[in-house]
Amino acid sequence: MLTVLALMTAGVILGFLLRDKCKIIKHIDKLINIAIYLLLFLLGISVGTNRTIINHLDKLGAEALVLSIGAVAGSVTLAFFTYKYFFKQEE
């Protein structure tokens, strides 16, 4: 995974150096999308061939929902205080 993070950092630096050549942006976005499609397709295949996951999809979905609710509730609650103490007065 460190390789991945190093590659990303290298990409940021290269992108920053190339930032005046805006024409490539469009192609980069397209390539990113293709890579994401491919990776999620492959993840889908390994999920589809994994009986344990398929047989427990309802349970995994329920766990996912609980985690989403926790994540959203936590951030929204803290956002209430951030808004109240740092942003609201200026309006």
Added chain:
Amino acid sequence: MKNSFIIVGFFVLGVFVGLINLLPQVLAKADLSTYALYILMFLVGVGIGIDKKAWKILKNANFKIMLVPLTVIIGTAIGVIIVSIFLKDINIRQALAIGAGYGYYSLSSIFISKISGETLGVVALISNILREIITLLVTPIFVKYFGKIAPIASGGATAMDTTLPIITKFSGKEYAIISVFSGIVLTVLVPFLVTFVLKI
């Protein structure tokens, strides 16, 4: 938004292909996905580096605006830690990693599958898709009861693109920059935080 459907479509297509054993399993087991991930992350990096608008927004960051992504990081962590107590199959570290996707489901699920296996990857995928959907649906209520930062916090990494229109509509145009800023910071942090949480 259209892109989200295509991404999920590819995943679902993959699941069906896997289910009916259309492709030999060798393909899924091959290192194709590792190399695709290398290429993806390099390109994501280039995309960030080359984005002039993003640099401009990041350069004008002040203490107050930094508080917004920080709110998302801390709030999400507290929230998932609390709910993970009720989930016997998910430990705190795994819950934190899934939370650290901040709605960026494509990347976070890929990372988590690679590090912790497909089962957790699927939970991460569904959980982070739901985070985006919840934000799209509940933003009006969030703004009403929790203030204008709330949907930005709920949207997490998606606050810079997919959930930005609805956030701008209910929190106002003056919060669009804050939303994009928070989304960019979280998007960049996702791969680092997910790896950090699972590996350390």
